[in-house]
Amino acid sequence: xxxxxxxxxxxxxxxxxxxxxxxxxxxxxxxxxxxxxxxxxxxxxxxxxxxxxxxxxxxxxxxxxxxxxxxxxxxxxxxxxxxxxxxxxxxxxxxxxxxxxxxxxxxxxxxxxxxxxxxxxxxxxxxxxxxxxxxxxxxxxxxxxxxxxxxxxxxxxxxxxxxxxxxxxxxxxxxxxxxxxxxxxxxxxxxxxxxxxxxxxxxxxxxxxxxxxxxxxxxxxxxxxx
Amino acid sequence: xxxxxxxxxxxxxxxxxxxxxxxxxxxxxxxxxxxxxxxxxxxxxxxxxxxxxxxxxxxxxxxxxxxxxxxxxxxxxxxxxxxxxxxxxxxxxxxxxxxxxxxxxxxxxxxxxxxxxxxxxxxxxxxxxxxxxxxxxxxxxxxxxxxxxxxxxxxxxxxxxxxxxxxxxxxxxxxxxxxxxxxxxxxxxxxxxxxxxxxxxxxxxxxxxxxxxxxxxxxxxxxxxxxxxxxxxxxxxxxxxxxxxxxxxxxxxxxxxxxxxxxxxxxxxxxxxxxxxxxxxxxxxxx
Numbered sequence: 458x459x460x461x462x463x464x465x466x467x468x469x470x471x472x473x474x475x476x477x478x479x480x481x482x483x484x485x486x487x488x489x490x491x492x493x494x495x496x497x498x499x500x501x502x503x504x505x506x507x508x509x510x511x512x513x514x515x516x517x518x519x520x521x522x523x524x525x526x527x528x529x530x531x532x533x534x535x536x537x538x539x540x541x542x543x544x545x546x547x548x549x550x551x552x553x554x555x556x557x558x559x560x561x562x563x564x565x566x567x568x569x570x571x572x573x574x575x576x577x578x579x580x581x582x583x584x585x586x587x588x589x590x591x592x593x594x595x596x597x598x599x600x601x602x603x604x605x606x607x608x609x610x611x612x613x614x615x616x617x618x619x620x621x622x623x624x625x626x627x628x629x630x631x632x633x634x635x636x637x638x639x640x641x642x643x644x645x646x647x648x649x650x651x652x653x654x655x656x657x658x659x660x661x662x663x664x665x666x667x668x669x670x671x672x673x674x675x676x677x678x679x680x681x682x683x
Numbered sequence: 684x685x686x687x688x689x690x691x692x693x694x695x696x697x698x699x700x701x702x703x704x705x706x707x708x709x710x711x712x713x714x715x716x717x718x719x720x721x722x723x724x725x726x727x728x729x730x731x732x733x734x735x736x737x738x739x740x741x742x743x744x745x746x747x748x749x750x751x752x753x754x755x756x757x758x759x760x761x762x763x764x765x766x767x768x769x770x771x772x773x774x775x776x777x778x779x780x781x782x783x784x785x786x787x788x789x790x791x792x793x794x795x796x797x798x799x800x801x802x803x804x805x806x807x808x809x810x811x812x813x814x815x816x817x818x819x820x821x822x823x824x825x826x827x828x829x830x831x832x833x834x835x836x837x838x839x840x841x842x843x844x845x846x847x848x849x850x851x852x853x854x855x856x857x858x859x860x861x862x863x864x865x866x867x868x869x870x871x872x873x874x875x876x877x878x879x880x881x882x883x884x885x886x887x888x889x890x891x892x893x894x895x896x897x898x899x900x901x902x903x904x905x906x907x908x909x910x911x912x913x914x915x916x917x918x919x920x921x922x923x924x925x926x927x928x929x930x931x932x933x934x935x936x937x938x939x940x941x942x943x944x945x946x947x948x949x950x951x952x953x954x955x956x957x958x959x960x961x962x963x964x965x966x967x968x969x970x
Contacts, residue, residue, distance in 0.1 A: 459897070466894065477737045536773070540780045553767065633727065633768035643735035646728030647953060649891045651867040652874070 467653045474644045478657055482640035483665070489626045489636060493561035494569070494619045500562065501569030508574055519570070526567035535560045535628045557629045565622050572618060576611035577603060609680045616673035620666050627662075637661055721762040722783040723753045724774040728867070730890045730953035731946070732789040732808060735768075742766055748808045748949040749787045749914075755941070756785070759932045772843055772864070775800075778917045784925060786917035789884075791845035792910055801920055804930045805913035806937070809946030813912045814885035815849055815905040818873065818892070824899025827880075832903065833858050836879040839869035846882035849905045873898065890953060 508519045526534070538560025543551050551559075580603045588598035630638035637658050645654040725745070727733045733747040745766045757764035767783050778786040778800060791812060792802060807813075817838060819827070827833060834855040840846040842862040850860045861878050863869040869881045870891055880901060883891065892898050916933075918926050936942060 462896070474737055536776070539769075539773075540776060540782055543782060544780070631770045631773055642728045643737060645867050646734045647730050647737075649730070649867065649870065649894050651871050 463653070466650050467656060470644065470648060470650060470653045471657060474640075477644055478637065478640045478661060481635055482637040482658075483661060485635040485639075486623060486626050486637045486665075489558060489561060489629060489634070490619060490622045492558050493565045493622050493626070494615070496562045497565030497569045497618075497622075498573075498615060500566035502573055504566060504570035505573035505577065508570065509577065523567045523570060526564055527571075531561075531564055531625050532628050532631070534564050535631060538563070539632050553632050554634050557632055557634050561622065561626060561629070564625065565618060568618055568621075569615065572614045573607075573611055576614065577607040579610050580606045612680065613673050613677040616669065616676060620669050620673070623666060623669070624662065718761070718763045720765045721753075721757045721760060721785070722765050722767055723757075723785045723787050724767045724769055724777040724783040725749055725753070725786070725788040726771040726774055727766075727768050728865070729771075729789060729887065731886060731949040733787075734953060736952070746949070746952050748946050749789060751945045751949065752806065752936075753785070753787050755936065756929060756932050759935075760928060770865075771841070775843075775917065778919055781919050781921070784918070784922065785929070790915050790917055791913075792915050793845070793848060796915075796917065799920075801918040801922060801926045803916035803918065803926060804933050805915060806933050807913050807942045809886060809943060809950075812845070812884055812914055813907065815846065815882065815907050816885050816888055817880040817882050817901045817903050817905075818870075818888050818898050819880045819901045820873070821897050821899040823901070825902040827901040827903045829903065830854050832901075833880065837861055837877070839863055839872055839878040839881040841866045841869065845911055846884070849907070849911070850882050853905055870895070870898070886950070893954070 504519050504523065507515050508523075510516065535557055538556045539553065542556045542559055543549075584602055584606065585598050588602040589595070593601065626636050627638040629636050630642055633639045633642065641651075641654045641658045645651050648654070725733045727735045727745050727747070729747075731747055733745065733749045735744050736746045737744070742765065745768065750766065753766065754764055767777065769777060771788060774783075774786045774788050775796075777783045786800075789808065789812075790796065792805075796802060817827070817833070830853050835857050837859045838850055838854060839861045840850050840863070842864055844866075847860065847862060850858070854860070861869075861872070863872065866881070866883065866887070869878065872878045873881050874895070874897060882905075885904075888900055892900070916929060918929070
């Protein structure tokens with residue numbers, strides 16, 4: 458392979474299609490990951506509290522949910538999201554984008570629920586006991602004493618989940634929703650220069666996750682000082 | 684600490700809003716229109732049959748031979764075309780599950796497909812399917828003329844494609860057929876020496892060679908059984924009525940010789956001619 462030729466074509470693709478990668482692809486990837494992590498965090502929090510709750514049946518259902526989601530490939534979940542969600546809700550006319558976003562949200566909710574549960578359970582039991590002995594109710598102890606400490610464990614891990622989801626969104630390209638990997642598929646489908654297109658996409662993914670990764674470590678340092 | 688949280692939250696909300704706005708725009712367009720919708724699945728990563736014009740947005744961005752055909756069918760049926768882009772293998776699932784009405788993505792007839800789907804009459808996309816070849820490294824171009832020449836070599840093909848079937852049928856026993864999910868990955872495998880050749884349709888080979896001077900045609904063409912030569916449309920087993928109408932439209936297209944014009948247009952859009960001109964001026968090599 459001729460390196461000069463390779464980079465000449467690389468430059469050609471960049472100058473001709475930079476907006477497809479940087480504007481359309483990047484924004485869709487960011488939006489999809491933000492939706493998945495945001496709603497995933499909300500659902501995940503509910504799941505985490507359900508799993509720590511008293512109802513045995515609820516605990517069983519949530520454990521099954523989390524295990525199934527964590528035990529099957531994300532690509533398969535995206536397929537199920539795309540093919541099965543519209544069949545279950547035919548009246549809603551769910552768009553491709555929405556069904557893929559739902560699949561990614563469900564995926565992230567399972568992982569986030571474990572992050573939150575372990576974050577809360579990592580807070581020493583003595584904290585709850587001390588708060589209770591000072592006359593706080595169970596929920597007061599949770600909200601005022603345990604959760605503020607748990608957040609320190611949870612936030613950095615949530616940041617890492619965001620980074621993971623950014624990479625998972627590449628699976629959405631199976632249905633051409635417009636993320637970075639879709640940019641690769643569409644540009645390459647016309648130009649047939651797969652290595653160059655993949656290199657561009659790889660660089661963008663790396664810069665994105667690298668910056669976010671730095672942000673997460675900065676957050677970790679901040680929280681350990683508080 | 685709080686500031687960071689607020690900024691992060693605001694960012695997330697903003698991004699979701701952008702995404703939702705994009706989405707809502709698409710949905711409203713559907714809701715306001717009363718004409719029934721014809722949903723077509725295709726895999727727009729395969730110039731000149733179906734690919735994306737990156738300068739355009741929404742439904743407009745899909746172009747190529749199969750898209751023209753889909754538009755024509757929708758028009759004749761009095762329906763509004765809605766293209767659902769997805770990977771080649773997902774297209775077949777979508778037809779089977781009934782998520783879409785038609786699968787028009789350069790499908791060829793195979794016995795297995797005939798078992799699982801309703802299959803339309805043939806349509807002819809220029810020479811895209813009639814000529815099936817194997818591409819190799821440019822310095823070996825033209826050195827192979829018969830199937831036996833590939834003995835002991837590794838040949839790549841797209842999984843579940845006509846090319847896979849042809850390789851298994853025609854190439855000698857000791858040829859290894861390596862399957863790829865995506866033809867473009869097979870091309871990279873060829874460029875990096877992981878396989879010695881890749882089986883592709885002739886029209887596709889030209890599109891690939893237009894931008895990759897290190898790849899050439901082997902000189903070998905598969906002996907394609909007439910039943911594989913042309914493309915077909917896949918329908919769900921239940922859609923007998925639609926199949927009849929689609930076949931009538933296809934017969935009409937054939938009678939009026941509409942296909943060759945569409946194919947030439949699609950090739951021009953894909954830039955296959957112009958790209959070749961550039962390669963002449965760049966290194967003076969004739970292709």
